[in-house]
Amino acid sequence: MxxxxxxxxxxxxxxxxxxxxxxxxxxxxxxxxxxxxxxxxxxxxxxxxxxxxxxxxxxxxxxxxxxxxxxxxxxxxxxxxxxxxxxxxxxxxxxxxxxxxxxxxxxxxxxxxxxxxxxxxxxxxxxxxxxxxxxxxxxxxxxxxxxxxxxxxxxxxxxxxxxxxxxxxxxxxxxxxxxxxxxxxxxxxxxxxxxxxxxxxxxxxxALPQDDEYSTIYVLSEDDADPILEIPPGESQEVVVGVDNHEERTTTYTVVVVEQEMDVSENETRVVDQRELERFEATVDHDETWRLAHDVEPTANGEVRIVWLLYVDDAPAEPSIESAAYRVHLWVEEGES
Known part of the structure; x- marks a missing residue:
């Protein structure tokens, strides 16, 4: 039939x-x-x-x-x-x-x-x-x-x-x-x-993680041309953070900016204290780039670095390097703030 x-x-x-x-x-x-x-x-x-x-x-x-x-x-x-x-x-x-x-x-x-x-x-x-x-x-x-x-x-x-x-x-x-x-x-x-x-x-x-499903985050100077190596202490520095979406889908990102006081001794780097500065959120289409321009002003003394933590979707209330999907950081030049 x-x-x-x-x-x-x-x-x-x-x-x-x-x-x-x-x-x-x-x-x-x-x-x-x-x-x-x-x-x-x-x-x-x-x-x-x-x-x-x-x-x-x-x-x-x-x-x-x-x-x-x-x-x-x-x-x-x-x-x-x-x-x-x-x-x-x-x-x-x-x-x-x-x-x-x-x-x-x-x-x-x-x-x-x-x-x-x-x-x-x-x-x-x-x-x-x-x-x-x-x-x-x-x-x-x-x-x-x-x-x-x-x-x-x-x-x-x-x-x-x-x-x-x-x-x-x-x-x-x-x-x-x-x-x-x-x-x-x-x-x-x-x-x-x-x-x-x-x-x-x-x-x-x-089954293994695929190279084509990823995101990248990086920091450029204010003219969006050259990468920044360090941030001067005690003054405001304008930076441009770039986030590239290669996740094969439209993705919502959260960037959390934190200031970390570091203990560098005996070939070991340890976070002593951390303070959240700002957080930003944006939705980015696949193969598109999110440019985020903002000012950074370090306040701590000693060994200090500024870290941009990138989260896919929402970020936790207490962000950390371990919980972030991607990250990039810049050291603050030696000097007093």
Whole structure:
């Protein structure tokens, strides 16, 4: 009943390649959706996508035909003999069977993903997770679309179809036959090694903190040109604080300016006393900069530094270096205030 409601051209889409498109779309939702991306789902979805999708799409494009050992039921209910399938393959490089297709898919993913990352690093000058993941997704969708086109251009008898029954037979043979079991163990060990290598890259890309989600804070002189090295004691100094938003979202920042009296002895720097001077708040769009001009006038004596503590969202009532997301400081020149 449900199948009759689906349009014929939709029913013709290969199930495995439709699954690749669905996996790509779902993974992007999990990785980039504001609420979902903070959940643990980001890691498994990202790993599965990076390990399988790009390489599988490429292999499906290059090898649209069924392999020499694939079987399928013909129109009369019988099983086609492998020798009658693809007597003359479309591709000059021939066909591959199921295990080769899996191995090539994993190996291709191990090549495609780092290559895209290398190209983007060369263009951007640094690694940024967001653009890299989007680029991998776009390449995967393009390869999948090409693979669907190539496969549908073949006759139904020649198209590759995931041979679930044959793979189950192979699995049973590998488990109960001693010679096949030894061969299977070697193949599984090789595949696990490849998966471990790609998983390490995938984990770094999906679970570890990303370079493209960060903020920066810095202090410039009043002409907004040169950095300030020190602040003169006992007089007001105008400074410009810059905050750059690279959090991949609109962010509200709070900057708390504090004066700290320091104890510097035996190669150790310790905060003796702290006084809050001012605090500022602003909402900044992604890839925009907040310029904050204000006056600083140190009041303490001895070893003193002015610290700008940057908080994402609200700042606590008692700010500290430990609680701040980012910070920058300037020492007050030696002298009496």
């Amino acid at each position: 449900i199948r009759s409601l689906v349009r014929p051209h939709v029913r013709r889409l290969p199930a495995d390649l439709t699954g690749v498109l669905a996996l790509t779309a779902l993974t992007n939702v999990v990785v980039f959706a504001p609420v979902i991306r903070e959940t643990p789902l980001r890691v498994p979805f990202g790993l599965v996508f990076v390990l399988i999708a790009p390489g599988y799409a490429l292999v499906a494009l290059v090898f649209p035909e069924r392999g020499p050992v694939d079987r399928f039921d013909d129109a009369n209910g019988g099983v086609q003999s492998p020798t009658t399938i693809l007597e003359r393959p479309r591709s000059w490089w021939g066909t591959i069977d199921g295990p080769e297709r899996i191995a090539f898919s994993i190996a291709s993913s191990a090549i495609i993903v780092p290559m895209i990352g290398f190209i983007l690093i060369t263009v951007q000058g640094t690694f940024r997770f967001g653009p890299t993941f989007v680029a991998v997704s776009v390449v995967t969708v393009a390869l999948t679309a090409g693979a669907i086109w190539e496969r549908l251009a073949l006759s139904p008898a020649d198209r590759f179809r995931v041979p679930y029954d044959e793979w189950m037979d192979t699995l049973r043979t590998s488990v109960f036959d001693s010679d096949s079991r030894r061969s299977a163990i070697l193949n599984v060990t090789l595949i696990c090694t490849i998966l471990l290598v790609i998983a390490s890259v995938g984990y770094a890309a999906t």
